[in-house]
Each structure stands twice: as structure tokens, then as C-alpha cells.
Amino acid sequence: MSREEAAARLAEVRTRIDAAARLSGRRGDAVELVAVSKTHPAEAIVPLIEAGQRSFGENRVQEAQGKWPALKASHPDLRLHLVGQLQSNKAAEAVALFDVIHSVDRPSLIAALGKAMAASGRRPDCFLQVNIGDEPQKGGCAIADLPALLAAARAAGLPVAGLMCVPPDGIEAAPFFAMLQKLARDHALPALSMGMSGDYETAIMLGATVVRVGTALFGSRG
Numbered sequence: 001m002s003r004e005e006a007a008a009r010l011a012e013v014r015t016r017i018d019a020a021a022r023l024s025g026r027r028g029d030a031v032e033l034v035a036v037s038k039t040h041p042a043e044a045i046v047p048l049i050e051a052g053q054r055s056f057g058e059n060r061v062q063e064a065q066g067k068w069p070a071l072k073a074s075h076p077d078l079r080l081h082l083v084g085q086l087q088s089n090k091a092a093e094a095v096a097l098f099d100v101i102h103s104v105d106r107p108s109l110i111a112a113l114g115k116a117m118a119a120s121g122r123r124p125d126c127f128l129q130v131n132i133g134d135e136p137q138k139g140g141c142a143i144a145d146l147p148a149l150l151a152a153a154r155a156a157g158l159p160v161a162g163l164m165c166v167p168p169d170g171i172e173a174a175p176f177f178a179m180l181q182k183l184a185r186d187h188a189l190p191a192l193s194m195g196m197s198g199d200y201e202t203a204i205m206l207g208a209t210v211v212r213v214g215t216a217l218f219g220s221r222g
């Protein structure tokens with residue numbers, strides 16, 4: 001991807017974010033755009049950094065460890081988000097590398113993250129992931145388990161920013177976004193991580209404060 005192409009794609013997504021944010025009575029710059037760079041090499045990421053993008057997302061700790069230490073060293077103001085499922089035995093590595101973790105979804109992981117944060121002094125912002133479509137193959141806690149999970153995260157000292165979801169494929173996402181918004185409101189949580197390339201404008205109109213966009217910025221993952 002050339003620098004011009006990266007800048008054009010970024011401008012297009014930001015324009016759509018601004019429009020959706022205005023419709024929901026907010027400013028576009030109140031919505032954090034996370035560019036999900038999973039599977040894409042550093043050469044594809046650098047043009048977006050040069051176009052001004054600062055927040056990036058990965059879904060695997062090991063893949064991120066191969067790409068991001070060097071990029072972060074040359075651009076210390078980058079914010080790196082873990083958007084994929086996290087195994088408890090990778091918690092320390094995730095805490096060391098990421099600035100935001102979107103996939104906190106069970107007590108064993110909360111315990112591992114709490115220990116890793118205490119040991120390292122690093123405290124990445126955390127989102128509790130909710131399995132909003134009740135799909136067996138997906139990460140996230142059951143809606144009924146959210147109150148206990150939130151209490152456990154707070155007791156372990158995790159900085160809980162808000163809630164995250166990945167709605168079911170192939171059906172309208174808006175009702176699921178609305179459910180997540182209601183859960184966040186019920187628990188007085190300010191941040192909502194929801195919306196991907198196909199539905200980020202809908203998510204923003206339903207209150208998303210963080211959108212996770214891959215394909216619309218990088219092209220298809222092949």
C-alpha cells in the first residue's frame with residue numbers, strides 16, 4: 001500500500017466516523033479508530049503510521065511480538081490494542097506489549113492479568129468482552145455472568161474501561177450493539193468497543209467509543 005493510498009483510506013474512514021458521530025450527537029474525535037493490522041506485515045503498517053494513524057490492533061500475542069517492538073521503538077506514541085482471545089499463560093507477555101486489552105472474559109484470565117500488572121507496574125486499559133450473541137465458538141462472557149466478572153476485575157485491580165463485543169456474522173448487528181450499550185449503561189461503564197469494517201458507522205450511532213477496523217484500511221486479508 002502506497003502512502004497516498006493509506007492516507008486516502010484513512011481519510012475515508014475518518015470522514016465516515018465523523019458523520020456517524022455527529023448523528024449521535026458527538027464529535028468524531030471522541031471515537032478512537034483502531035486499525036486492525038493482524039496478518040499484515042510492518043511494510044503495510046508504516047504507510048498508515050505516516051498518514052497519522054496512532055492506534056493499532058492485533059489478535060495474537062505472538063504475531064504482535066514479531067512486529068510491534070520495533071515499530072513502537074520508532075514511534076513511542078503508538079497505542080497497541082489486543083483484540084483477540086488471550087490465553088492466561090500469555091497474560092504477562094500481553095501486559096508487557098499492549099496498551100489496551102479488549103478480550104478479558106473469564107476469572108482465570110483476570111487473575112493472571114492482575115498478577116502480571118502487579119509484577120510489571122504496567123496497567124493496560126481493559127475491556128470486558130461479552131458473548132453478545134451467545135455463540136459457543138466465540139470468546140466473551142455470558143451476559144448473565146457480567147456482573148460477577150466486573151466485580152472480579154475490579155477486585156483484581158484491573159483498570160476496566162468498558163465493554164467489547166463481536167456480534168454474530170451474517171445478521172444485522174444493530175440489536176447486539178444496542179444490547180451492549182444498555183449493559184454498559186447499566187454498569188456505568190463509559191467505553192464501548194464495537195464495530196468493524198462492515199458496521200462501524202452503525203456501532204458509532206449506537207454509542208461505540210472505540211471501533212476496530214481492518215479490511216477497510218488494509219484491504220482484504222486474502
Ligand SMILES: *Cc1c(COP(=O)(O)O)cnc(C)c1O
Nearest residue numbers: 036059083196197212213214215
Ligand atoms: C479482525 C478483527 C477486526 C477487524 O475486522 P474487519 O472486518 O477486517 O474490519 C475487529 N475486531 C476483531 C476482534 C477482529 O478479530
